[in-house]
Amino acid sequence: MSIKTPPKSEEKIVRLKLSEQVLMRLREMIRGGELKSGDFMPSERVLMERFSVGRPAVREALQAMHTQGLITISHGERSRVNELSANLVLDQSDNIANILLDAVPANLEHLKEARRMFELGIVRAAAEKATNEDVAKLRDLLARQESYLQGELDERNFVEADMAFHTGIADILGNPVITAASSAMLRWLQEYHTALLHWSGNESTTLSEHSRIIEYIAANDVEGAVDEMRSHLDRSREMFAPRKTT
Structure with a gap:
């Protein structure tokens, strides 16, 4: 009598480590609202008793939550649940994004194209709904960027102010997911901004373009x-280039 080989879909069941099980339970406590943003986490002893596990499993699970940005562990204080937001999710992807862009340089061009499409949609919506208060905030951001041209050019702060300006346009939409996505793409691109090495006198052109964008909005x-x-985006596209490898 032959023995039938089980289908490939019937994969071997792997037993989770205790710390992974604790991590899953803690996530459920946050997902279900038992633990809310700003709450202190239960003590290690309470968690050990609740889940019937040892201290190592609890500590490993808490460290994993800290690494994932779900909680903050401070020396000498109880861990606290972080605010859950789109920024939290996208902030966790920064390192992976940089590895992806370095490993496959063509992805930088894909990112620039995605950012272009995204920002054109954002500025369209912003121009439709911008209030006087929104415009005043953009002008304040532009003035801050201009301040970094006083005396010797402060390149790093100038570029960061540039990012703040574009994020400020996204803020007009009042959609935290859009703002977070816009901010994330700008952060990923900043790592490849050649202006940090050589601005080539483009700062005045950038400010003029920003000023005109504000007036249209x-x-x-x-x-x-x-x-x-x-x-503006088409002109500045070449300012982002892959890092040179040695």
């Missing part, structure tokens, strides 16, 4: 804002 001129943002 202030006038609720959707097509003007989109066209100006498109020109």
